[in-house]
Amino acid sequence: DQQVKQNSPSLSVQEGRISILNCDYTNSMFDYFLWYKKYPAEGPTFLISISSIKDKNEDGRFTVFLNKSAKHLSLHIVPSQPGDSAVYFCAASAWNAGGTSYGKLTFGQGTILTVHP
Amino acid sequence: ETGVTQTPRHLVMGMTNKKSLKCEQHLGHNAMYWYKQSAKKPLELMFVYSLEERVENNSVPSRFSPECPNSSHLFLHLHTLQPEDSALYLCASSPNGGRGYTFGSGTRLTVV
Numbered sequence: 582d583q584q585v586k587q588n589s590p591s592l593s594v595q596e597g598r599i600s601i602l603n604c605d606y607t608n609s610m611f612d613y614f615l616w617y618k619k620y621p622a623e624g625p626t627f628l629i630s631i632s633s634i635k636d637k638n639e640d641g642r643f644t645v646f647l648n649k650s651a652k653h654l655s656l657h658i659v660p661s662q663p664g665d666s667a668v669y670f671c672a673a674s675a676w677n678a679g680g681t682s683y684g685k686l687t688f689g690q691g692t693i694l695t696v697h698p
Numbered sequence: 699e700t701g702v703t704q705t706p707r708h709l710v711m712g713m714t715n716k717k718s719l720k721c722e723q724h725l726g727h728n729a730m731y732w733y734k735q736s737a738k739k740p741l742e743l744m745f746v747y748s749l750e751e752r753v754e755n756n757s758v759p760s761r762f763s764p765e766c767p768n769s770s771h772l773f774l775h776l777h778t779l780q781p782e783d784s785a786l787y788l789c790a791s792s793p794n795g796g797r798g799y800t801f802g803s804g805t806r807l808t809v810v
Binding site for chain 2: 623624627
């Protein structure tokens with residue numbers, strides 16, 4: 582049972598336009614969400630996160646939106662740049678579920694973003 | 699460098715070999731993780747160590763054996779692997795009680 586899903590394996594966008602990456606989750610205990618970016622031959626690097634008490638978090642060109650009722654989050658990149666071309670992973674944790682003090686993350690399968698010049 | 703170092707970066711091994719993957723972090727984190735990334739699949743959590751104690755083992759076959767001798771080092775010992783075990787193995791660490799991981803660059807493992 583995949584608790585975090587990224588249903589679009591790939592996305593192609595023109596430079597300067599908006600990239601929208603989507604993520605759905607099923608576990609209602611998830612209360613903290615993160616996006617990671619991964620280049621080939623490198624490990625994922627943290628991009629942006631959002632707590633379930635918020636519905637939007639913005640950091641420069643990157644904005645994450647959370648719709649708790651729909652169990653859906655999205656990452657908006659605007660304007661998109663060729664250097665943004667990478668695999669983007671959505672991740673979630675049940676931080677306040679209790680029982681553990683370590684931050685286990687559950688990941689989606691990733692979306693390959695290609696930004697064309 | 700992210701602060702989490704994995705060696706080797708690439709490994710090719712036969713099914714009868716024994717090898718070990720190494721992960722090292724000097725970020726002062728107390729939790730360390732092994733993940734497996736296969737093509738077109740989510741990152742699969744294999745093992746979690748918190749304060750050097752294994753706190754989670756996600757039904758990983760016994761041919762994978764983790765070891766955490768201290769809070770800065772994590773190993774994954776491999777023996778009699780199968781070709782389907784070929785994947786990118788990622789180590790990550792996080793502060794105990796903290797949010798989000800720092801990943802290493804991974805070891806690309808090929809079993810022949």
